[in-house]
Amino acid sequence: MAKWFGNVTSIGWGVLLLGAIAWVAATALGWIEAAVVAMAALFLLIGAAFFMIGRTRLAVATVVEPPRVAVGQALTGELRARNEARGPLVSTTLEFPIGAGGVTYDLPMLMPGAEHTELFVVPTQRRGVIDVGPVRTVRGDPLGLFRRVQEWTDRTEVFVHPRTTHLEPFGVGLVRDLEGSTAQNTSMSDLAFHALREYVPGDDLRHIHWRSSARHGQLLVRQFLDTRRSHIVVIVDSSPTSYDSEEEYETAMSIAGSLLRRGILDEFDVSLATGDVLLVRATAAGGGGRSALDACSRATPQPNNLVEITAEAAGQAPDASLVMLVTGRYPEFVTLQRAAGQFSVDATTVAVRVDSSQRAGFKAVADLPMLTVPDLDQLPIVLAKGLSG
Template identity: 95%
Template sequence: MSRLSVRNLVADLRERSAPVASGAGSAYSFVADRVRPWFGTVTSIGWGVLLLGALAWVAATALGWIEAAVVAMAALFLLIGAAFFMIGRTRLAVATVVEPPRVAVGQALTGELRARNEARGPLVSTSLEFPIGAGGVTYDLPMLLPGAEHTELFVVPTQRRGVIDVGPVRTVRGDPLGLFRRVQEWTDRTEVFVHPRTTHLEPFGVGLVRDLEGSTAQNTSMSDLAFHALREYVPGDDLRHIHWRSSARHGQLLVRQFLDTRRSHIVVIVDSSPMSYDSEDEYETAMSIAGSLLRRGILDEFDVSFATGDVLMVRATAASGGGRTALDACSRATPQHTSLIEITAEAARQAPDASLVMLVTGRYPEFVTLQRAAGQFSVDATTVAVRVDSSQRAGFKAIADLPMITLPDLDQLPVVLSKGLSG
């Protein structure tokens, strides 16, 4: 037989066996898809009983031990008996409602869980596992007739700032011995934001650059919208800004001069290093100060940016729901071993147009560190440092052109801040 004939024979055999292989593969996939979920329901205890039974059966077969055969049969009966508890399917419609999804620290927050039986037959008593944050609750549903609904109320803890995961709601089906366990999720995970406690601040106005609807800065410009005065023409001035009527009246060329009008951009930076604070409470006070500043900036319709160790930069405006976005970032923030210099450098890179920078830190960073952090921003930006120190009285002072505010708690912020910005 020639080499060409052999090749043709092999190709023909492959072509004929392809449908058989395809059918075998489809059958294997079908069986595997049906069997795999069952293996997933076996617990570690169940696998231990199965292994014990297999070893006992091998010992009984190889060595003729009657005791080992008894152990193998007992393991088999245990597995078969426990498997009967897994027969059947749970058909539920579960929904959770948490309102509002955003609260401040200490505000009451409750929710509602509703479960409805969508099976054709009655639903026997079953358990619902409901994770809430680091903990959770378990609800034992009573027997529900087809279409019947059961409602439970729950409380979400809001004593601490953070993001709380609510759900997903799960049903757990298993046997009394714990050999099998089937978990089924019925809802998605929902995030509840617990914003830091904030205090009311007066509108930012003094010493700040405002947008066209607010006050203007005192920096003169030759190409803006707020007309300021006329001055004599000097070589190099744009001829388009010559005021011809006034020039004719005074017998010399006069040009328009404007005031700089830029949109205010407030950048709030929180030192995330745990080494900067004396306690966790002082760090939480710093986050509350940041939240109060961001909230006031949004109410004044400024652009606001928030930066800390694990939140390098979040920029928002009032039009884009900035209050929610900025305060959500405050909720997510956690202490990180990131230096204040690194945070301010990144913030200055992403917000070169900052008009007001608030550096919030603890009692331990040296003044030189604060100076270096403030120096990352433009000289046109007003920079204010805020120290949280529960051992000191509230006060304000300016050291080497850097305004410094000391606060023992959040309640002193409105008075001292207004003094600092106006001074």
């Protein structure tokens, strides 16, 4: 019974309430007009209820391939509906939500076992995550007193990744790892032998190279280079007040996606922090390229503080080797300095300003490389100069 009442629309409840009030008035006051209104409401409800008799038996499936595309790429899908009832299926309406909008299909009469196919288009003009489905059948009466909605498919997420550009390999290493590359920091206990130096009190005697010591007449100890594996952290300023326009924010997300994609191709660990999205240590072996760009698709402008976002990222990735701070034209340099100071001094930190009103350029201010990028196409040249500088 409760489920049946759930099919009554607001109009239906209004008619029911009007009929009840009219019946009370007719009974208490003897108004014939009120009795007529009550009977009319009753007949309307009974007549509308006949349209709800019976069950819809459908097999509905949606196919969206591929589930991940870049901005602007064409993406179509297919909806298939098959009548699984023993009798014919009269014309039925299918509601199909796609993102913020949706489409409505009027199925023709289907004989038992018959199938109907519709094609649909998924909008990909903007970066984001688009919910496709669930497909619903709507059954009701012409007056709108009753409405029964039944879902036939699950909700599917389609990821529209930001536009990216090709970048040259980074070649930066920091995180200690048995299979990592050597960095320039010396160490007294690692795998990559570097040189011999004179013994000083406190050195581990196990590192004394006895043969060379005997040859030179003084104690010499082995010195090593740290072996490290790169960990690239990309931080995107999510505050709308940092950018001059929504297009500049989208350029920032495209820069982030390009940096993360390059890191995965170099088989580095990558992390992303922006707004309410935090992706920590994605790897190529674990499908990091897909998860990193998916995280970029989920990012939305948020009134967050760049320093706070950076501090959270530094706490999650203290071993970062390359930190890319991507922001707009408005944050002050001291804010970028404070954000860069959240990471270890061993990390290479680069700030990237998105400013469509300026020419592409590079400069180092107080040991913080600053890149100005007016659009995504300028990123490879400016970034190569910034990292090499």
